[in-house]
Amino acid sequence: MDNKKTTNNSDQQKINWDEYTPLPRHRYPFFIILLGLIVISCATYAFMLFPKYLIASKKIQDAYMAYRHEHYLESFFLYQEVLEVDPSSKAAKIGGAETSFALGRIEEESTPGNNFWNSIAMRQLTKITLDSHQWTRIKKVMPQDFEQYFGNKRV
Amino acid sequence: MFFIPGEFISLLTFPGVIVHEIAHRFFCDITGTLVYHVSYFRFGNPSGFVIHRPVTSLTKTFLISVGPLIINSVLCAVLAFPAISLYWFLDSQTYPWIFYILGWIGISCGVHAFPSEGDLNCIEKSLEQTNKDSLLYMVVAIIVSLLTGANALRIIWFDFIYAMFLGLIIPLIIMSFMPNYDVPQLKKTTNIIFENNNFKFSKE
Numbered sequence: 001m002d003n004k005k006t007t008n009n010s011d012q013q014k015i016n017w018d019e020y021t022p023l024p025r026h027r028y029p030f031f032i033i034l035l036g037l038i039v040i041s042c043a044t045y046a047f048m049l050f051p052k053y054l055i056a057s058k059k060i061q062d063a064y065m066a067y068r069h070e071h072y073l074e075s076f077f078l079y080q081e082v083l084e085v086d087p088s089s090k091a092a093k094i095g096g097a098e099t100s101f102a103l104g105r106i107e108e109e110s111t112p113g114n115n116f117w118n119s120i121a122m123r124q125l126t127k128i129t130l131d132s133h134q135w136t137r138i139k140k141v142m143p144q145d146f147e148q149y150f151g152n153k154r155v
Numbered sequence: 156m157f158f159i160p161g162e163f164i165s166l167l168t169f170p171g172v173i174v175h176e177i178a179h180r181f182f183c184d185i186t187g188t189l190v191y192h193v194s195y196f197r198f199g200n201p202s203g204f205v206i207h208r209p210v211t212s213l214t215k216t217f218l219i220s221v222g223p224l225i226i227n228s229v230l231c232a233v234l235a236f237p238a239i240s241l242y243w244f245l246d247s248q249t250y251p252w253i254f255y256i257l258g259w260i261g262i263s264c265g266v267h268a269f270p271s272e273g274d275l276n277c278i279e280k281s282l283e284q285t286n287k288d289s290l291l292y293m294v295v296a297i298i299v300s301l302l303t304g305a306n307a308l309r310i311i312w313f314d315f316i317y318a319m320f321l322g323l324i325i326p327l328i329i330m331s332f333m334p335n336y337d338v339p340q341l342k343k344t345t346n347i348i349f350e351n352n353n354f355k356f357s358k359e
Contacts, residue, residue, distance in 0.1 A: 022191055043233050050236055053236065089248075
C-alpha cells in the first residue's frame with residue numbers, strides 16, 4: 001500500500017545524475033492523460049452536484065430542527081424541497097411523514113374528522129421499510145388507528 | 156480489524172495510487188526538480204514511485220512529498236461527498252451507478268492521500284540539513300510527526316477513516332457556516348392548496 005516517492009539521499013548522492021536523461025516536464029503517458037481526464041470529468045460532475053447535495057443535506061438538518069422547534073409547516077415544506085432534489089430520499093420521506101402526522105394532530109384539534117395531513121403522511125410512507133428507530137419516531141406522532149396499515153412491523 | 160494485504164488494497168484503490176504519483180510528479184515539475192522515472196502503478200510494494208534528482212531545499216522536498224496529501228484530499232472531498240451525502244444524509248433508496256464510481260474514485264484518492272514512509276524519510280533527511288531554529292523547520296517537523304503517526308495508524312485502517320472523514324466532515328463544516336433555510340412562501344401565504352400531487356401557496 002506504500003506509494004513511494006523516494007530518493008534516498010545517502011545512496012543517490014553517489015549517482016551521477018547527469019548520465020541519465022530526465023523525463024520532459026509536464027509530459028505524461030497517454031494512459032495517465034486518459035485517466036486524468038476521467039478523474040477530472042468525475043470531479044467536475046461531482047463539483048456540479050456538490051452544491052445541490054450540500055443544500056439538500058443542510059435542508060434535511062434545518063427541517064429536523066424546525067420540527068424540533070414545532071415549526072411543523074416549515075419543516076414539512078423543507079422536506080418537500082429535499083424530495084425535489086432526491087425523490088427517493090428516505091430521510092426526507094420519513095421526516096415529511098413525521099411532520100405531517102404532527103400537523104394532523106393540530107388539524108384534529110381544530111377540525112375533528114379532517115384527515116388531510118394524516119393522509120399526506122401515509123402517502124409519504126408508501127413502499128418504505130422503516131427501521132426500528134424510524135418506526136419509534138413515527139409511532140410517537142401517528143394516531144393509533146393508523147398502525148393497522150403497516151405490515152410486518154418489528155419493534 | 157482484519158488484515159488485508161496492501162497489494163490487494165492498492166489494486167482495489169488503484170486510481171488513488173495513480174493520482175498520488177501524478178501529484179508527486181506534478182510537484183516535481185512545478186518545483187523544477189528533474190524526474191528520471193515514474194511508475195504510476197504496479198502490483199507490488201511500493202505500488203508506485205517517482206525517481207527524481209535529490210532536492211536540497213526543504214520547501215521543495217516538503218512540497219514534493221506532501222503534494223499528494225493536498226491533491227488527493229481535495230479530490231476525495233469533492234468526489235466522495237455527493238456519494239456519501241446520498242447515503243448518509245438523504246438515505247436515498249436509489250443509488251445511481253455514477254455515484255458508486257464517484258465514491259470509489261473519491262475514497263481511493265483519500266486512502267492514498269498520506270505520504271508514504273519513503274516520502275517522510277525524504278523530508279526527515281532534508282530536515283537534518285535545515286537550521287533547527289527556523290520557523291519552517293518547526294512547522295515541517297510538526298507536520299512530519301503527525302503524518303508519521305497517521306502512517307503508523309494505517310494498521311487500524313486510519314487511511315480509510317481519513318477518506319470517510321474528508322467526504323463527510325468537510326461538507327459538515329461548510330454546512331455549519333451556511334445560513335438556515337426557511338420557506339419564504341409560508342410568510343406571504345394565507346392558504347395552501349394540494350393539487351396534482353403538489354402543494355401551492357396562495358394569498359386567498
